[in-house]
Amino acid sequence: MSQVKESIEVDVPVRTAYNQWTQFETFPQFMDGVESVEKVDDILTHWVTRIGGVDREFDAEITEQIPDERVSWVTVGGESDQSGVVTFHPIDPTHTEVTLRMDFDPDGLAETVADKLGFIDRKIAGDLKRFKTFIEERGTTGA
Template sequence: MSQVKESIEVDVPVRTAYNQWTQFETFPLFMDGVERVEQIDESLTHWVTKIGGVDREFDAEITEQVPDERIAWVTVGGTTEQSGVVTFHPIDPTRTQVTLRMDFDPEGLAETIADKFGFIDRQVTGDLKRFKKFIEERGTESGAWRGEV
């Protein structure tokens, strides 16, 4: 099992950053390789990805969701084994630290090599930078889900 952990500061309040992150269907707008995310119900999402030429489709179950603090998930079914958590920490009233930690099991030679050479770390860093740009340019979230899991 491999792990990646990256953080970024975004110039929006914690509520805004958290609310936007709950809008999973917008992820393709800032996450490279994510082609589609469908919200099936409060705690289940369906993902279609193409990363490094590898197509994947899988479901992810939200195992914990606390407004303005954290969202944790784990993949269910399929061959992709992944879990993670994204946390939101207010720096001050207008800035938030977003930290993403993900555990995953590289599948096959190509993914193992990509992991060893830091491709996954760079992918997550790039996704967080694009999230920062996305939310800061908007200045407000595109929606919100404030429920708890």
Template sequence: MAHVEEYVEVNVPVRTAYNQWTQFESFPAFVEGVDRVEQRGDTLTHWVTKVNGVEREFDARITEQVPDRRVAWTTVDGDTRQAGLVTFEAVDATTTQVSLHMNWIPDGLAESAADKLGLVKRRVSGDLKRFKVFIESRGAETGAWRGEV
């Protein structure tokens, strides 16, 4: 099993960062390789990704969601096996640390090599940096889901 942990500080309050993160359908704007995300219910999302020419589809279930604190997920169906957790912590009133922890099972030699070479870590780091640019440039979230799971 492979694992990555990355974080970024964003210059928006916790509530704004968290609210934006719950808008999964906006992920293609800042997550490299994500073509489409469909919210199919309060806890179920459907993902279409394309990385290095390989297209995958999978469903992910939100396993825990606490407003302004955390969102955890695991895949339940499809081509990808992963689980993760993103947490939100106030640095001060206008700055939030967003931390991402993800475990996955690499599919084949190419994915195993990409993990060992640090390519996945760099991609996740880049995704978080693009999230920072996305939310800071807007200054406000595109929506919010404040439910608890």
């Protein structure tokens, strides 16, 4: 099992950052390779991804959700074996640190090599940078 952990500071209050992150259907707007995310029910989401030419579909179950603090998940079924948590820490009333930690099991040689070369870490860091741009452009009332 491999792990990646990345953090970023966003220039919005913690409530805004958390509320936007839990709008799972917007993930394709800032997560590279995510084609769609559908909220199936209160704890289950269905993902369609295309990363490095590899198409995947899987479900993710929310295992813990504490408003304005954290969302944890684990994949169920499908072709992806991962779990993770995103946490939200207020820095001050208008700034939030968002930290994403994922544990995943690389599938096959290409994913193992990508993991060892740091491509996965850079992808997650890029997703967080795009989230920062996405949410800051929307502002505190857009989420």
